[in-house]
Amino acid sequence: MARLFDLDLLRTLVVIAETGSLSAAAPRLNRSQSAVSEQVRKLEDMCGVTLLDRGKTGARLTPAGERLVDHAHELLALSDAALRDMQNAQLAGNLHLAITDYFRPSALPGLLRRMRDQFPKLHLHVSIRKSAAIDDAAAEEFDIGLSMAILGTATVPPAKTIQHTHLRQEPLVWVADKSFSIPDGGVIPLVVLPDTCSLQRFIVKSLKSHGTSYKIAHSASGIGGLHMAIEAGLGVTCLNASAIPPNAMSLNSLPELPPMPNVAFRLVAPRIGEPAHIADVRNMLVDYLS
Template identity: 50%
Template sequence: MKRFDLELLNTLVTAVEQGSLSAAVPILCRSQSTLSEQVRKLEEQCGVPLLVRGKQGVVPTPAGQRLVDHARKLLALNDVAYQDMQGLLLAGDVRLAITDYFRPDWVPTLLRRIRGRYPRLRLHVAILKSAFVEEEVTAREYDLGISMMLPDATPEPPTDAEQRRLLRREPLFWVAHSSLELTPSEPVPIVALPASCALHRYTMSMLESHRRPYYIAHSASGVAGMHLALSAGLGVACLNASAVPEGLTRIGGALNLPRLPPVRFHMSSATPAVSALVAEVRGMLAQSAC
């Protein structure tokens, strides 16, 4: 019986999770042509197409998705076996606080990968506002925290600092459902989190400084609630790129909305020196944030 090459399976999984072969290049440290050849070999071995390629990237075929599901389990078992042989089968608790603006569609997949790689890990996760993430990590209530920093926040710390590192920058967009009809002269119905949210306060101040009339049409308790309200056509929201779900349209210029600068996502550690398990989870978070 033929056996799959784990490197080829890893390329397939990474390409699907990242949405394209080009996005998988910096993660796998291979050229795009090499990755394409690896996928071709895998498709040849399976005898069926595994990916549908298009201008927007790649999506798995039904057979490709089944293989991806198998591959994730095989890769996780490989990691466990390797760590066991190296004496790295780490166990313990890791407390993680994340802002819900950070890649909300990707976080569940990321957490499954962490748990799959470290089966003895007890992962405690909280979704908090960025200000609370910073406070709780500083107070050592959490080992690691991922928070969003706005353009007018404090200066960016050095990216080589282990205790606090820059994960990514993302643009901000005004978004709405296509069913929402507005004219530039109308006050803008805003969908936002409560006023305790720093992004809410920032975007409202931008609207006011540009003298753009608005009103709060819906106040949600979290980003998932904002998505529901936006999908229902209740208003317009400001979201970072990775928090914009499918089905929403970027707007702005046509409605005289102010242009917004990008935001930064940082990962903080409670202490400069962390346990081996926390260091491993931190590394996975940093790699997956690319």
């Protein structure tokens, strides 16, 4: 008798891969951590290989686990598409998505692929924007906006305050390449985005309040350029945890650098009369990103 994959087990592996640990995956799956662990064990027994390397800092896919997750994305997307088709809910239309540059740069391609797989008839238009532009209540050029806010600060004027769905929080971390060292004289070379970026302005304001000497060593146009400047050892910057490049080190313990708050990622609340296909994608994003 042929052995068939259980979609629930595959979904568990995908969520673990997305969240980085069994403990983080458990609430998204509405299961206990022990139940999640048991599902992984069943899946590994069926495949006859180890799918996860578990450690104190979380769980990481093995090469076999990475291959299975690729298959799982396709199988789960086909399952969702088949269900929508049977329910006459095959979504079609245009969707304009605006995303802040700071949102999980390495995970963005996977998110867009999931949207493409789950909604194959949807024409997706993605633009990378500043959070302030996304949060502008007068902006009507997009259907769903994903922005970042620095917690504990007033980044949007009261007249433009709008409602959001909060998804997740992350710490802000001072970082530099592992090869970096503070130059003689103690002046911190900063690698930042242009001063139209609210995080860049907050970084400069925090350094001034802390009494730290600094200079702008490099101004990048986007997160990709910022990462290259960091990896080249050009200076220090402050990034949300999921936007930190892999070879960077934390400088939060340096007394020259001020403590920083958390940031929150959030979706701009839906507009009145939002079409069904946009609401369905919004619900998927809330589930995926929370």
